[in-house]
Amino acid sequence: MPHLTLHRDVGFPCPLVYDVIADVRRYPEFLPGFHAVRTDGHDGAALRVIQTVGGLGLTTTFLSHATFDRPHTIRIVSTDRPFRSLNQTWTLSERGPARTHVRLQADYALADRLAGVVFDRLYPGLLRGGLSALIRRVSAMHRANVGGSRVPRADTARGEAGR
Structure with a gap:
């Protein structure tokens, strides 16, 4: 199974x-690549997340389960097609009052072998681009906080932005 950190x-x-x-x-x-995301309650401690993603004219919708251990770990797993297996873990470590080390580990395999060959070539770039986009979003939220606006905290217990 391919692995990326x-x-x-x-x-x-x-x-x-x-x-x-x-x-x-x-x-x-x-x-x-994210076209739509909605949450659909919980399976035990895991939030059910239905995602529609795509690119290059192809889209797919699949179910994943996310667990949260604020403020250090987020784990996302799926065995729903197109995946045979998807395990992503975000781990955050404080490096000072305003510094964070972000680590993303991903293990994945697609259900369809032919699609998997293509996906293996594309997925690392998608994750790198996604991490860069996420950091840009954090930067924008930080600027909004510094400017006096309140940024809603993710309420993972309900699966929506808190007030």
């Missing part, structure tokens, strides 16, 4: 970075 140190507080990653319903606003 990405690391990035960012100049933003850990809780802010965590909240942007945890706010899955807003992914279509800033993450390339």
